[in-house]
Amino acid sequence: MVANPTLMFPDRAEEIRAATSEKLLTVENVNLEYRTRERIVRATHDVSFDVYGGDRFVLLGPSGCGKSTLLKAVAGFIQPTSGTISLDGQAVRGPGADRIVVFQEFDQLPPWKTVLQNVAFPLRVAKKLKRAEANERALHYLEKVGLASFANAYPHTLSGGMKQRVAIARALAMQPRVLLMDEPFAALDALTRRKMQEELLRLWEEVNFTLLFVTHSIEEALVVGNRILLLSPHPGRVRAELNSHQYSQDSFGRSDFQRSVARIHHLLFEQTETA
Numbered sequence: 679m680v681a682n683p684t685l686m687f688p689d690r691a692e693e694i695r696a697a698t699s700e701k702l703l704t705v706e707n708v709n710l711e712y713r714t715r716e717r718i719v720r721a722t723h724d725v726s727f728d729v730y731g732g733d734r735f736v737l738l739g740p741s742g743c744g745k746s747t748l749l750k751a752v753a754g755f756i757q758p759t760s761g762t763i764s765l766d767g768q769a770v771r772g773p774g775a776d777r778i779v780v781f782q783e784f785d786q787l788p789p790w791k792t793v794l795q796n797v798a799f800p801l802r803v804a805k806k807l808k809r810a811e812a813n814e815r816a817l818h819y820l821e822k823v824g825l826a827s828f829a830n831a832y833p834h835t836l837s838g839g840m841k842q843r844v845a846i847a848r849a850l851a852m853q854p855r856v857l858l859m860d861e862p863f864a865a866l867d868a869l870t871r872r873k874m875q876e877e878l879l880r881l882w883e884e885v886n887f888t889l890l891f892v893t894h895s896i897e898e899a900l901v902v903g904n905r906i907l908l909l910s911p912h913p914g915r916v917r918a919e920l921n922s923h924q925y926s927q928d929s930f931g932r933s934d935f936q937r938s939v940a941r942i943h944h945l946l947f948e949q950t951e952t953a
């Protein structure tokens with residue numbers, strides 16, 4: 679038996695937000711599989727969720743539960759075996775500039791391009807901007823992530839955190855309908871990771887984008903997200919959906935935050951036997 683999706687931490691403000699902001703992304707009864715010559719690996723089972731404009735929606739679950747696969751399906755890199763994914767009411771049929779992904783790996787920036795060229799290039803190709811316009815917009819977003827003075831640097835001269843900032847600037851410069859992030863801070867040291875989470879929240883307030891964020895860290899999910907979808911271990915099924923907008927960096931160590939961590943841990947792992 680799978681636990682019904684339960685809404686924890688219900689909050690009036692959240693209800694109002696859901697009622698007033700527009701539904702942007704809909705994932706409905708999505709099954710995802712990998713077919714190899716030897717076997718079929720089911721990655722997710724019957725997953726449904728809605729992301730509203732301005733959400734910081736987090737997919738949280740243990741390793742192998744299909745988070746990255748789900749994100750790839752939303753990005754349009756893979757097709758569901760059943761179920762539908764739609765953005766603004768249109769079925770997602772492939773990759774598009776309305777969904778940009780930031781990955782965990784530090785090598786997502788072509789090393790032969792400067793920081794500015796890295797951010798400006800997709801704007802020229804996908805958005806058909808002229809060089810001057812693309813550079814101007816690229817510089818604007820580099821300023822937002824605090825890297826304008828590194829515009830002419832090459833990626834190999836940057837730290838991991840700086841490379842991730844460039845990747846975020848490049849994604850935001852495209853002004854996607856949804857920004858997709860797959861464990862973007864997981865390869866950073868703990869202090870830098872916290873700093874990046876804080877910066878992401880500040881950027882979200884400044885730039886006002888919609889975020890779909892994947893992590894297997896409960897703490898990161900609570901800090902980064904305003905809503906969290908808990909997925910059960912492989913194959914990923916929806917275990918619960920909860921609100922978490924009341925938490926920020928300052929919540930670490932607070933007793934209500936720790937209680938939420940413990941509750942989510944229980945939902946994720948201790949029901950496994952009965953799921």
Ligand SMILES: Nc1ncnc2c1ncn2[C@@H]1O[C@H](COP(=O)(O)OP(=O)(O)OP(=O)(O)O)[C@@H](O)[C@H]1O
Nearest residue numbers: 712719721740741742743744745746747748894912
């Ligand atoms: N290219 C592939 N071919 C076959 N099976 C795959 C492939 N990619 C992923 N899988 C399988 O699909 C399942 C879900 O994988 P996925 O990478 O989506 O998990 P995840 O939740 O992102 O895990 P992690 O937290 O470790 O990144 C796993 O069982 C994995 O082994």
Ligand SMILES: [Mg+2]
Nearest residue numbers: 745746747860
């Ligand atoms: Mg993954």
